[in-house]
Amino acid sequence: MSSLRSKIKGKQVEILMEENACFYDLTYYLNGCTNQNPDADEDERQITPTLNLLNISYNVSEFLGPWWKGACFRQKKQKRVLNDINIQFRSGELTAILGSSGSGKTSLLDIIASRSNGQVGGKVYYNNYLCTAEVIKQYAAYVMQADRLLHNLTVRETIRYAALLRLPGKMGSKEIDEKVDKAIAEMGLKHVADSRVGGSVVRGISGGERRRVTIAIQLLQDPKILLLDEPTTGLDSCTTRHLVSSLSDIAHNGKIVILTIHQPRSDVFKMFDKIGLLSMGEMVYFGKSGQMVEYFQDLGYPCPTYASPFDHYVDLASIDRRNHEREIETMSKVQKLVQAFSNSSINDENIHNIEEETMRHSTRRTMLFFFKPQPPSLMRVLYCLIGRMLVNLKRDRTIYMSRLIMLSLFVPFVCAFLGHIKTDQKSIQDRIGLMYQSVGVPTYVGILIAVGVFPPLRDLYFRECRDGLYSTTSFLLSYAIHVIPFQAISAMIFSIIVYWVTGLHPSWSRFAIYYATIFVLHFIGEIMTVGVMGVFFNPQIANSTSALILSASVLIATGFLRSFPSMLDIFQWGSWLSVMKYSAEILVANEFSGLNFTCPPVQNIPCQYPTGEQYLADYYPDAVEHMRRNFWALGGFMVSFLFFTIVAFKIRGIPNMH
Numbered sequence: 005m006s007s008l009r010s011k012i013k014g015k016q017v018e019i020l021m022e023e024n025a026c027f028y029d030l031t032y033y034l035n036g037c038t039n040q041n042p043d044a045d046e047d048e049r050q051i052t053p054t055l056n057l058l059n060i061s062y063n064v065s066e067f068l069g070p071w072w073k074g075a076c077f078r079q080k081k082q083k084r085v086l087n088d089i090n091i092q093f094r095s096g097e098l099t100a101i102l103g104s105s106g107s108g109k110t111s112l113l114d115i116i117a118s119r120s121n122g123q124v125g126g127k128v129y130y131n132n133y134l135c136t137a138e139v140i141k142q143y144a145a146y147v148m149q150a151d152r153l154l155h156n157l158t159v160r161e162t163i164r165y166a167a168l169l170r171l172p173g174k175m176g177s178k179e180i181d182e183k184v185d186k187a188i189a190e191m192g193l194k195h196v197a198d199s200r201v202g203g204s205v206v207r208g209i210s211g212g213e214r215r216r217v218t219i220a221i222q223l224l225q226d227p228k229i230l231l232l233d234e235p236t237t238g239l240d241s242c243t244t245r246h247l248v249s250s251l252s253d254i255a256h257n258g259k260i261v262i263l264t265i266h267q268p269r270s271d272v273f274k275m276f277d278k279i280g281l282l283s284m285g286e287m288v289y290f291g292k293s294g295q296m297v298e299y300f301q302d303l304g305y306p307c308p309t310y311a312s313p314f315d316h317y318v319d320l321a322s323i324d325r326r327n328h329e330r331e332i333e334t335m336s337k338v339q340k341l342v343q344a345f346s347n348s349s350i351n352d353e354n355i356h357n358i359e360e361e362t363m364r365h366s367t368r369r370t371m372l373f374f375f376k377p378q379p380p381s382l383m384r385v386l387y388c389l390i391g392r393m394l395v396n397l398k399r400d401r402t403i404y405m406s407r408l409i410m411l412s413l414f415v416p417f418v419c420a421f422l423g424h425i426k427t428d429q430k431s432i433q434d435r436i437g438l439m440y441q442s443v444g445v446p447t448y449v450g451i452l453i454a455v456g457v458f459p460p461l462r463d464l465y466f467r468e469c470r471d472g473l474y475s476t477t478s479f480l481l482s483y484a485i486h487v488i489p490f491q492a493i494s495a496m497i498f499s500i501i502v503y504w505v506t507g508l509h510p511s512w513s514r515f516a517i518y519y520a521t522i523f524v525l526h527f528i529g530e531i532m533t534v535g536v537m538g539v540f541f542n543p544q545i546a547n548s549t550s551a552l553i554l555s556a557s558v559l560i561a562t563g564f565l566r567s568f569p570s571m572l573d574i575f576q577w578g579s580w581l582s583v584m585k586y587s588a589e590i591l592v593a594n595e596f597s598g599l600n601f602t603c604p605p606v607q608n609i610p611c612q613y614p615t616g617e618q619y620l621a622d623y624y625p626d627a628v629e630h631m632r633r634n635f636w637a638l639g640g641f642m643v644s645f646l647f648f649t650i651v652a653f654k655i656r657g658i659p660n661m662h
């Protein structure tokens with residue numbers, strides 16, 4: 005593939021020359037894809053944009069047997085999800101794809117959006133141009149089943165932040181605000197524009213309005229094709245009607261709008277221009293909604309007078325799996341329906357239209373390209389992501405306060421347990437106990453906070469990264485930057501109280517060293533857990549894994565529970581890889597150097613450690629000399645944890661969410 009960038013009419017255009025790529029004529033695009041190319045012949049100017057699916061089939065592999073046999077030894081079974089689907093979607097039409105659960109509706113949308121992860125056969129054309137994944141991403145927007153929105157933002161903020169991430173980098177603030185207002189108006193959200201989105205816990209706008217916000221976000225880029233997976237699920241009949249009516253308006257304004265639906269209501273039947281009915285991945289009907297009743301009536305399946313045609317025909321095309329006989333019977337009925345549709349004049353006309361469109365000769369010039377708008381700059385992406393995270397955090401009192409004071413909640417226990425530490429021989433043990441708490445608690449609180457706060461942000465990232473809005477690095481960098489002020493304050497509160505109440509070495513410079521170490525450990529605890537949550541999507545498993553890593557590190561790398569020389573070699577070597585080794589050495593050297601301990605007044609009892617240096621010489625030799633090295637190591641660990649977190653997310657990839 006050769007890639008060539010050029011400036012044409014002041015627009016940045018990427019020209020891709022690739023066999024079988026989606027080809028768009030330059031003049032055609034610059035005229036807004038409306039076929040107003042003055043060089044085009046009369047026929048071409050009249051053409052309505054269409055999305056054509058020709059002979060689409062879809063196979064997935066299913067592994068049989070227990071997972072521990074591994075991918076190589078498990079039996080693999082091919083499953084045909086879609087078979088020989090031919091559909092033409094036209095601009096200006098609202099099309100509903102119906103079918104019972106498992107009939108293949110979502111898979112069909114995934115194929116159009118190039119998001120499927122199985123083997124796809126057949127071709128997808130936009131007009132008469134064969135489409136690749138990259139191209140369809142430019143022209144289609146996909147509204148998934150679940151709304152992934154931040155609960156604490158208002159509707160306007162949600163759409164505005166989405167606009168900043170989605171709209172071209174050159175677009176100014178005024179233009180962006182206009183787009184946001186337009187999307188709000190188009191989806192009928194004006195009355196809730198300044199209300200909180202909310203969710204299952206925080207009360208906010210209604211479920212239907214949340215769906216509209218998700219759709220409004222996808223409309224910002226003015227896509228030519230809008231795909232919606234089950235947009236009406238969970239909505240009442242009135243909300244469903246309003247939503248479908250809005251989608252119908254959008255379609256009639258010149259877009260291809262396709263939605264899947266499996267519990268349709270009769271009152272929205274007339275709003276659909278076309279209906280596709282799927283069963284077991286095969287087409288049972290695809291045509292005008294007005295012709296559907298007549299078509300099935302002619303086949304000998306009239307819709308009863310007071311029944312909803314939707315319910316009736318979805319039932320007709322469903323497989324009854326309650327017992328073997330019913331299953332065989334309904335399967336054979338569905339096969340007959342599939343065969344009847346395949347032989348019908350409606351299907352012939354459909355295939356004829358697709359072939360006519362895809363074979364249509366183009367008089368356009370052969371310069372083949374597609375337009376790639378200039379994305380927002382990295383600075384704008386970071387500014388937007390950090391701003392959005394901070395606003396979301398600011399509005400949630402519980403999370404905001406726990407970020408600031410959760411670490412300090414451990415302070416009363418630590419202080420009450422140890423009190424003001426003296427300088428006798430027994431206080432050595434107390435000091436080591438306090439150091440043990442000082443490395444474990446900030447890291448563990450970091451883990452807890454990440455588990456509580458990160459999952460909704462990660463879900464939103466999955467959706468937006470899949471939409472190609474920003475990279476994993478931008479997201480994780482923004483997350484790390486936005487937590488720093490909170491971690492700094494939280495570590496400061498903890499350090500001030502613990503340090504001065506327990507009476508550690510009374511020096512401001514030593515306090516600063518203690519504080520810096522606490523801050524780094526708090527930060528690393530959180531970032532490490534974020535990385536673990538990139539590997540294990542379940543937060544509870546991530547929590548246990550991080551806690552396990554922390555416990556093991558404290559055990560082998562601090563020297564608090566067992567002295568290094570008495571450990572097995574493997575643990576001694578392993579300790580070099582843990583941040584705990586360096587932080588423990590810093591804290592111990594910081595506290596013990598220059599400290600004098602009182603000895604027992606009884607003459608014949610030997611005084612083991614009259615000075616801190618003697619204690620250090622026995623357990624942490626060279627810790628004072630290594631102070632600078634250890635600080636460099638802490639800095640290195642901060643960067644490395646962030647780096648490994650990014651790598652973990654990249655390797656694990658984005659799940660195919662719906």
Ligand SMILES: Nc1ncnc2c1ncn2[C@@H]1O[C@H](COP(=O)(O)OP(=O)(O)OP(=O)(O)O)[C@@H](O)[C@H]1O
Binds near residue numbers: 066
């Ligand atoms: N990647 C995959 N691996 C295994 N099976 C798959 C995969 N994708 C789809 N399937 C199977 O294909 C069938 C159709 O799935 P699909 O999600 O498209 O159905 P659907 O009609 O959208 O169902 P629903 O209405 O319940 O969402 C299901 O049986 C599903 O389990």
